[in-house]
Amino acid sequence: xxxxxxxxxxxVHYTGxxxxxxxxxxxxxxxxxxxxxGAGMVIPGFEQAVLGLQPGESTDTTISPENAYGPRSDxxxxxxxxxxxxxxxxxxxxxxxxxxxxxxxxxxxxxTDVTESFITIDANHPLAGQELTFSIEVVEIx
Numbered sequence: 001x002x003x004x005x006x007x008x009x010x011x012v013h014y015t016g017x018x019x020x021x022x023x024x025x026x027x028x029x030x031x032x033x034x035x036x037x038g039a040g041m042v043i044p045g046f047e048q049a050v051l052g053l054q055p056g057e058s059t060d061t062t063i064s065p066e067n068a069y070g071p072r073s074d075x076x077x078x079x080x081x082x083x084x085x086x087x088x089x090x091x092x093x094x095x096x097x098x099x100x101x102x103x104x105x106x107x108x109x110x111x112t113d114v115t116e117s118f119i120t121i122d123a124n125h126p127l128a129g130q131e132l133t134f135s136i137e138v139v140e141i142x
Contacts, residue, residue: 003052006038009142010050017133024127032139043068049136058137065129072129079118091119099123 002108004010011032016025035041037050045063053059065071091115095111099121113120 003054003057004037004050004138004141006051007036009034009036010138011134011140011142012050012138013055014046014134014136017135019131019133024132034142044138045132048136049134049140053136053138055138055140058135060133060135062131062133064131068130068132069125069127072124072128077112077120078123079120081118082116085119097121 011034013024013027013032017027019021033042035047036093037047043063045061045067048067049059049061049063049108091097091111091114093111093114097109098106099109100105109121109123109125110126111119112122
């Protein structure tokens, strides 16, 4: 039986951990994750980890930021004058906002600081800059 190859649609169970061992995501208690290898549906390091595996096989892999959500970029952190917000808008640290970009697209940002005059927003992915460890089990190759 051949293992997972580029173009295959696979179903996997996984658990993702941060460097301190804490779980940030898992498919336990829900349906397996289904994706097509090479289609860019998951981070590159995750796709690479399943290549060659057969149903029932598992792997543990550590993925560098470059093959996950990329490095953190200070350019994606900015201060916004509160006068630019609608008058009735309340913001707090940790809140996620959807903002319109200059290119017309929208992005989700996290509020990281609030002062009397400004809010600081961060458009980095929450896992950017972090090394991620995944335990992955291939359930099915479709």
